[in-house]
Amino acid sequence: MSIVLFSKNYADFKWCLDELLGFFAQAFKDHGWKFDDYRVEGWRKALEDAGKLSGLHLQNDANGGAWRTCWSGPALCNLRPRARWYEEKLVSKIIKEVAKYLKRPSLNVAYHPVGIESRMTEIIELLQMETNDVRIVVVWGSGGLSKTTIVKATFNYICSEFESSSFLEDVKDSEKSTSQNKLIWDLMTDKTPKIKNVPRATEEIRQIFMFQRVLVVLDDINKFEHLEMLAIDACFFCPGSRIIITTRDIASVGSLKINAVYSPEALNEYESLRLFSLYAFGNVHSHKGYEMLTTDVVQYASGIPLVLKTIGSSSSKLSKSEWQDNLRKLKKVPNDDVQGKLKVSFDTLDSE
Known part of the structure; x- marks a missing residue:
């Protein structure tokens, strides 16, 4: 510097x-x-x-x-x-x-962060960083759309604007006390012993929120009780604080008063070709003779980053006939069936 x-x-x-x-x-x-x-x-x-x-x-x-x-x-x-x-x-x-x-922390975002910056910018606009109110933004969408990756990039970019910050990943799969203590540990200057009692930990979190401007990211919420145990309510937060929540089920935020919902769009054709090619060929362009196959695979991947990544990762080792076989499988999956496309992509990896 x-x-x-x-x-x-x-x-x-x-x-x-x-x-x-x-x-x-x-x-x-x-x-x-x-x-x-x-x-x-x-x-x-x-x-x-x-x-x-x-x-x-x-x-x-x-x-x-x-x-x-x-x-x-x-x-x-x-x-x-x-x-x-x-x-x-x-x-x-x-x-x-x-x-x-x-002092800025650096969460690992993505090996090839194609399309992440523009979507991160849209979330930051919704957060309205220039205002001094408490704002809660929910990032909602199906699996494979890079919700976690986008909010990690957002966290890295803005966390230095706050007195303290915390990123809780995979909340739905974590023990309640584990999530609570991680949050307390991240936000407290004086590190306290672990609190095993969930209600007591919730009260401790409320006290922390009241006296410092914080950034809190909760990744992958699927129950309203996750928000309750982590004291996520605008009334508990110090002015200027920001909360970002990711979820596949918008109903999981229940009656929580939120300021905005952001649904990340699938990658466009240009972004999809770049991301797939980076994983399949190691650069942003397809190899000679694979142009049409690449275009077809990208089209049926429907811009889902996880599908493009997983199929691209394994395609570099496949013959043209194997590429064509994968393409036939993708064509059988309805365009709006994200999980079906993900299954094809993971099956490709498992078969190696």
Whole structure:
């Protein structure tokens, strides 16, 4: 990580670049007769590129709007301590921003995250990160549509914006106390012993939620009691908190007050071809002679990432006749039968 500091006339806006170049105009002129034009132009280009970067400015950030006043006028010597206060505040802000990246956890998302970024962006829009209310977003859809992968990417991207965060995976298959203690452990600064009593753990979670802005992701919920034992209710959360829930059954969220439901779309043809080819051929394009077979398999996979991944993973080892056999099986499955397509893809792996 690199931090670039300009001592004068640098800010987030393009007009500052003109101001910066104006400040150094005489320097460029002086250097023009000492050095060749190519070298001077390189320096000028470096300044232009730096001016396009987003950054912080003492006059605009950390309440530094009055900084210019602090350093001018007859009361200069009396106002310098206040100016130093602005500087210290800006440095603290920079430290906090850097710390976000240094402490950011990294959940494993996907080996080939095709189509994930655009869907992650749609979820972030629903979360409305700029508001200070508590928002709950449910990601709902059938198996194989990469719900977990998408929310993992979302978690990685935004978790540094919160005081603490927790990602609970496969909640429906986990013991109640296991999920509760994982949540408590993730959110507590002072790690506490495991709590075996479910009601007591629920109350402990409520207390944690009330006093810090948190990000909580609950993956694969299939019963409303999962939400109850984890104290998932907007009224328990500190303002600014965000909760993401994934489920195959929208009825499992019961009477929970939610702000938005997001249903990830299947991959489009372009995305499907890329994902399948990456697993089948190791690159984004199919091998010569396999173009039509690849197109047909992708068409019948209906854009389901898990189907594309599993069939693609095994197809690199198959002959053309075996590819054609798999295609015939896929054609027998109704277009809306996701589980049927998944069965064909897993059977392909099992047969090896």
